[in-house]
Amino acid sequence: MSYGGQVAVAPMIEVEALTKRFGVTRALDQVSLSVGAGRVVALLGPNGAGKTTLVRVLTTLLIPDSGRARVAGLDVREDAKAIRSVIGLAGQYATVDQLLTGRENLELVGLLYHLDRPVYRCRAQQALERMSLVDAGDRPVKTYSGGMRRRLDLAASLIGRPPVLFLDEPTTGLDPRTRNELWELIEELVADGTTVLLTTQYMQEAEELASSVVVLDAGRVVAAGTADELKDRMGGNVLEIHVTHQADLEKAASLVAGLGTAAPRVDAEQNKLSMPVKGGPRELIAAGRALDDVGMALEDLGIRRPSLDDAFLALTGHATSSVNGFRTRTGEADG
């Protein structure tokens, strides 16, 4: 896999035909990917896609069944100890000690990275400042808000100044404002050339932070490229209908179904319906006519570029959670 305009440097993360089974389930099935130095790659996929399993293999927490995985040129099986010195991991569940203070947590992780005491004390202080946790630094973590805990977790993963950083669903469960704050922090941190592999269920997060996206579904890589490439692969546009009355949704869906390249997707909470179409204006006019013929009340009707959300739906046949957290009902779509 190559990314547009990338200089040919040794990849910091290299995965080849990696397979990991749990019983009969293939959590990872022949997964291959490569991340160049200084790149930020988002591993996108629904729950159970194998994202966390891949992160656990790459951070030496789990031994793969077959295939090869290298981090910073080191093999996850043979050089596991060396890999641990060059990686940082921030987990899905904020893995900081609730009973210790923020500072104690950071200093402990620094000590375990085998930094000298003056170094880790200084870095802990710097990290607290950078994460706006100075005032809370000497309070037990159990008094922190969810966002503060995530920031501390992120800070802990950076204490060793690792060249490779793994962020496993860094913002899952956070409110949108806190999520934006964390995104800004991550963007700042990766600006200094750290290689980052982050996993996410959120399209917007992948688009916001990552230079490229790897879509994982049921343990397999189903697509990889930049967000734009993935959207372009969809081709065409998306027809979007916003009905006034929720009761009209199903009827609208059946009226326009023949116009699209896949079945319409219904979002009952927003009274919206979206469907990929090949062309644009022709389908829009046809849809408008069909809906007007039955006198349906509409809030909005339009054509838009496909979002990463649409691309994901087309690639995997089912939606992941969207960033606003609303549930999407899906038809039997095919890409």
Next chain:
Amino acid sequence: MADLIRQSPATAAVPLTLRLALRDMEGITRRNLLRIIRTPQLLFVSILQPTIILLLFRYVLGGAIHVPGINYVDFVMPGIFLEAVLIGGMTTALALAQDLQAGMIDRFRSLPMARPAFLAGRTLADLIRNMLALGFIIGLAVLVGFRFHNSVGACLAGIALIIVFGFALTWVYAAIGLAVKDPQTAQMAAILPMFVLFFASSALVPVATMPGWLQPFAQNQPATVTINGVRALFQGGPVYHYLWQSMSWSIGIGIVFLIVSLNLYRKATA
């Protein structure tokens, strides 16, 4: 550029020396001691439990039990002391299951620290906690009429025997905590070895009063030989036989469950 990236990890990885491993262990021990201090309610309950057993056997049941040749209070206390240490071990299992479930173990396992240091830091912190609890229970025992009838050296050796046995058992509890993974289950599972070791032993009544089928086990199991040894060290009497048996059990149990725990830790997933 490519060369630079390939070389940087090799220079970044500090080789793991014994000195660093000991420093890791010290860091983890300090973390666990802070956790113990900051959950005083857990510490309180783990001391309250042996306190109740002590008062129960001193004042409620003790009057009905007669052991020839020795005051019951002097007979029963070594067993109560051992129980105080066994109950402390339950918190080892609980704490490890909690760390596993909270994702703390994932974090520690992803760090370049010495892996055995994580477990050693746990058992060492619990050893220190056990010693404090034991000090409290011994003080209480003296208040309710227990007396040492031997030399200071022998009495200290008796206390040391309890502590060594408790430390060996901590590794059993560590394995339990890592194996069951769930804090509630860990707590329940950890009661089992305590029940068998404490009640089917010479702690509360002489083994000779038990049914014949139980006696071979009760007479030779590790808690009994340790209690007999401690009793002899506190009150006088032949001791060497019990001493080497207890030490062998403690060292054997410690080594076997150290290996088991390390293997479980290496593969630990919540």
